[in-house]
Amino acid sequence: MSDALVFHFDVDGDNFTSAGQASTQVKKNLRQLGLSPAIIRRVSIAMYEGEINMVIHANGGTADVYVTEDYIDIVLADQGPGIENVEQAMQEGFSTATDSIRSLGFGAGMGLPNMKRYTDSLEIDTVVGEGTTITMRVNLA
């Protein structure tokens, strides 16, 4: 990944209304790079879902986006509670979000499924009590 263009973001854990700033900035950057709207949309949504998850569950974290000629990698890392049952978390409709989160329109249990839907690969590296790192790739070629 030596030729990759890297964008780094710190995702603020307390601020729900500003959640999405990193994804919105990435959308802007990818647009400037001349990528197609369809690719930008997939990357933006997958990253936003991850960003929201870090705000809801992990008190924030970091987001790094690597852009190469062949693919875009999105790496989201947090030091939150980890995911106890990944298989369950991947099911549409499964959510551990609170009612207050749901009243904002989140917590539908579609976050991880959407991240999988819009990317070509999704890797979840999680340890309960230590944190979660999610790596997603969208192929360009």
Added chain:
Amino acid sequence: MKVKDLLAHGFVAKALPDGDRDIDGVYIGDLLSWVMGRAQMDNAWITIMTNMNVVAVASLADTSCVILAEGVDVPDDVIATAEAKDVNVIVSDEPIYETAVKLAGLLSNIA
């Protein structure tokens, strides 16, 4: 049909930074991840949610506009953010179903 064309049919614009954008289809929903998973690019998105995250979702999911139905109040900071992020925000005083039916009529007349 363009987003700005809605204004001649009883819809009111709260933010119209990109009024020349074409509307292609409609999606209705209030669960934001559901919208991101199912709405198509260029859809008009009808919802009753008015928090700031709606602007982010509309922007990232690349919908042509958000249509806030049922005459809901739109907070000023949401309107300002929508302007800044190039997101069209339209309001309809009618309930969701009537709003959708009206939109269907307008879209099929054009097509």
